[in-house]
Amino acid sequence: MSERQTKSLSPDDAGLSEAAQVLRAGGLVSFATETVYGLGADATNDKAVARIFAAKGRPQFNPLIAHVADIAMAKRYVDWSDAADLLANAFWPGPLTLVLPLKSQSAISSLVTAGLSSLAVRLPAHPLARRLLREFGGPIAAPSANPSGKISPTTPAHVLAGLSGKIDAVVAGGNCEVGLESTIVGLLGQPSLLRSGGVPMVAIEAVLGTALTADTSPDTLIAPGQMSSHYAPGATVRLNATVWQEGELRLGFGDVDCDLNLSPSGDLVEAAAHLFQHLHALDARGSDKIAVSPIPNTGLGVAINDRLDRAAAPRL
Ligand code: TXA
Ligand code: MG
Numbered sequence: 001m002s003e004r005q006t007k008s009l010s011p012d013d014a015g016l017s018e019a020a021q022v023l024r025a026g027g028l029v030s031f032a033t034e035t036v037y038g039l040g041a042d043a044t045n046d047k048a049v050a051r052i053f054a055a056k057g058r059p060q061f062n063p064l065i066a067h068v069a070d071i072a073m074a075k076r077y078v079d080w081s082d083a084a085d086l087l088a089n090a091f092w093p094g095p096l097t098l099v100l101p102l103k104s105q106s107a108i109s110s111l112v113t114a115g116l117s118s119l120a121v122r123l124p125a126h127p128l129a130r131r132l133l134r135e136f137g138g139p140i141a142a143p144s145a146n147p148s149g150k151i152s153p154t155t156p157a158h159v160l161a162g163l164s165g166k167i168d169a170v171v172a173g174g175n176c177e178v179g180l181e182s183t184i185v186g187l188l189g190q191p192s193l194l195r196s197g198g199v200p201m202v203a204i205e206a207v208l209g210t211a212l213t214a215d216t217s218p219d220t221l222i223a224p225g226q227m228s229s230h231y232a233p234g235a236t237v238r239l240n241a242t243v244w245q246e247g248e249l250r251l252g253f254g255d256v257d258c259d260l261n262l263s264p265s266g267d268l269v270e271a272a273a274h275l276f277q278h279l280h281a282l283d284a285r286g287s288d289k290i291a292v293s294p295i296p297n298t299g300l301g302v303a304i305n306d307r308l309d310r311a312a313a314p315r316l
Pocket of ligand 2: 143144152
């Protein structure tokens with residue numbers, strides 16, 4: 001794709017109206033959500049969605065999430081269900097994505113679904129994302145706004161560091177509050193957990209009144225996170241470090257001596273919000289080794305450990 005000037009748009013009416021204009025014209029706009037920055041395109045425009053893959057250098061077989069302005073918009077594109085109603089009422093707007101059967105004759109680009117007969121939909125909570133969705137008036141396909149395989153962005157500066165010159169604009173919306181991608185629940189058969197994320201699994205199970213299964217549907221063979229090396233910084237990553245080794249940059253958790261601390265008080269919500277930001281910051285210091293303290297595997301810790309496992313996986 002040809003290099004283009006990436007515009008920084010202000011987080012106000014004028015900036016959002018210009019952002020919606022760029023989307024209507026088939027362009028790419030990065031915008032803040034409460035989880036991470038998204039790289040948005042009109043989800044009904046094949047060419048625009050194709051540009052997302054080009055900008056990210058992303059393998060084409062990975063389907064995208066369609067962000068919607070409200071539940072009514074989601075219902076235009078997917079077959080809604082009672083379970084979807086329960087979860088949407090409990091967690092939308094918020095960091096939860098639902099995978100539902102795609103309506104036949106839907107206007108969604110088949111590049112968004114990667115040809116699957118299901119669609120991932122999400123109603124984000126960030127006020128700017130919601131205003132942009134309303135202003136645009138249609139579904140916005142948006143993966144995280146990072147080059148494929150790299151750490152997800154939680155600030156406009158991260159977005160520009162990875163994608164400047166490759167996308168049309170970024171709406172400067174400050175830091176992302178949750179800092180981890182949405183939890184993805186499959187509702188094609190038995191409710192299943194496709195990706196841990198911003199809403200803890202136990203909270204979802206409490207609302208459903210049933211346990212989430214591991215993914216079983218043949219439709220989601222291309223489940224998220226099957227790419228083993230993902231969220232990877234340039235440095236190698238060593239996990240569960242209780243002693244630090246020579247030459248390592250130390251990413252701590254709890255009351256430990258380290259270079260950057262995810263949460264000195266051991267708070268998992270705070271740790272999630274800092275995760276990608278701290279990985280970016282340590283990576284920028286140029287050492288080839290990062291070591292990370294053990295993170296308890298409860299609540300949001302499950303999602304944090306999932307992302308860290310991928311960051312530490314052997315590179316493809
Ligand atoms: O928090 C988030 O979810 C962020 C923000 C921008 O909303 N988005 C995000 O998108 O993380 P992305 O593209 O990085 O991850 C979307 C995941 C992918 O792993 C993909 O495999 C999965 O959603 N996915 C999308 N559609 C699917 C489908 N029909 N069936 C199964 N998995 C699907
Ligand atoms: Mg991503």
